Each structure stands twice: as structure tokens, then as C-alpha cells.
Amino acid sequence: MKLPESVLVVIHTPALDVLLVERTDHPGFWQSITGSRNTAGEPLRTTCVREVAEETGLIVSPDQLDDWHLSHRFRIYEDWRHRYALGVTHNTEHVFALCLPRTFAPRLDPREHLAYRWLKWHEAAEACFSWSNADAIRRLHVGAPGCQATARG
Numbered sequence: 241m242k243l244p245e246s247v248l249v250v251i252h253t254p255a256l257d258v259l260l261v262e263r264t265d266h267p268g269f270w271q272s273i274t275g276s277r278n279t280a281g282e283p284l285r286t287t288c289v290r291e292v293a294e295e296t297g298l299i300v301s302p303d304q305l306d307d308w309h310l311s312h313r314f315r316i317y318e319d320w321r322h323r324y325a326l327g328v329t330h331n332t333e334h335v336f337a338l339c340l341p342r343t344f345a346p347r348l349d350p351r352e353h354l355a356y357r358w359l360k361w362h363e364a365a366e367a368c369f370s371w372s373n374a375d376a377i378r379r380l381h382v383g384a385p386g387c388q389a390t391a392r393g
Contacts, residue, residue, distance in 0.1 A: 242276045242323045244316070244331045246286045249273040249305070250376050251296070251338045258364035258377055259346065261295060266319075268360040269369040270357075272334070272376070288336050300338060306310030306380070309337040312372040337375045 250272045251259040263269040275291030277284070285302035290300055312333045316324065327338040343358045361368060 243278075243279075243280060244276075244309055244324055244328050245293060245329055246274055246276045246333045246374060247284055247336055247337055248333050248376055249288050249292055249336045250373075250380065251292070251340060252305070252342055252361070252380055253358075256361040256380050257343055257358045258380070259284040259343070260298070260357055260359060260364055260367055261346070261348065262355045264352055264354050266349065267354060270367045271370055271373050273298075274319070274373075276331075284334050284336070292338065293367050294349065295346070295352060297345065301376075304338060306333045306339070308337065308362075308376075310376070310379075314372060315378045333372055335372075337380070349386075 250368075258272070260272060262269040263271065273288075273291050273295050275287060275294070277287050278290075285305055285307070288305050289300055289302055292300055312335070313330055314333065316329060316331050321329070346356050348354075348356060361377055361380045365374040368374040368377065
């Protein structure tokens with residue numbers, strides 16, 4: 241059973257190009273990198289590193305991630321509730337960002353994702369099916385130019 245606590249990793253460049261991946265189980269659903277903790281004690285940064293590697297093939301270190309100290313609690317879609325313990329209806333998602341110097345071609349697992357695309361932040365926010373993902377992407381443009389522009393809370 242999945243734990244109802246996850247991470248959202250917004251991968252972007254200094255120019256605010258944002259990586260989105262399309263879900264295999266719901267074609268047309270575009271999102272940033274997401275994933276649940278494996279255990280209750282797993283550090284969130286460890287979850288991020290694992291999910292980025294699993295979903296893109298990219299190996300990063302925990303210190304490359306920018307923890308926004310921002311969390312969202314939301315209702316789990318009915319289609320996905322079977323993955324959780326009986327009675328679990330909500331998930332808490334912790335937002336992180338990963339700034340890369342340039343775009344890259346991720347290595348997708350076809351069991352999880354059909355396609356990827358890099359979009360400007362405002363286009364990426366509009367393309368996301370998840371309100372929390374769109375909110376996180378919209379926060380990217382706040383602040384100084386470059387990777388330091390990532391927002392917190």
C-alpha cells in the first residue's frame with residue numbers, strides 16, 4: 241500500500257522551461273515528477289532523488305533539490321484510492337524544485353509515462369491536470385532571475 245505522503249519535484253531551467261511528463265494510466269494528464277514515500281521515515285529529499293531517477297533516468301544529489309517548505313493536502317482521486325489503505329482519502333504533497341542548466345531528454349518508463357515535453361512556466365502550469373502542480377509552477381517566476389527565482393511558501 242502507498243503512503244498518503246508524497247513529493248512533487250518541479251524540474252526547470254534558469255529560463256523557466258519546465259519538464260512535464262504524461263501519465264500512462266491517464267493519457268492527457270501532464271504533471272511534474274511525483275511520488276510517494278516508501279516508508280514513513282524516508283527523508284523527503286531521498287524520496288525526491290529516487291523519483292527523479294525512476295521517472296527521468298537523471299541521477300541527482302539531495303543537495304541539488306530546493307525544498308520550498310510548502311505542502312498541499314488534497315483528496316485522492318477515486319481511481320487511485322485502491323493503492324492506499326482502506327479509508328485513506330487524502331494525500332499530503334511536499335513541493336521541491338530542481339534547477340538544471342539546460343533541458344535534457346528524460347528516459348521514461350513506459351509503464352509510468354507516455355511522453356515528455358518542456359514548456360515555458362506559464363504554459364506548463366496551464367497544461368497540468370493537478371491544481372497543486374499548477375500552483376507550484378506558477379510560483380517559479382517569483383523573485384530574481386535564474387535558479388534562485390524558485391519560490392518558497
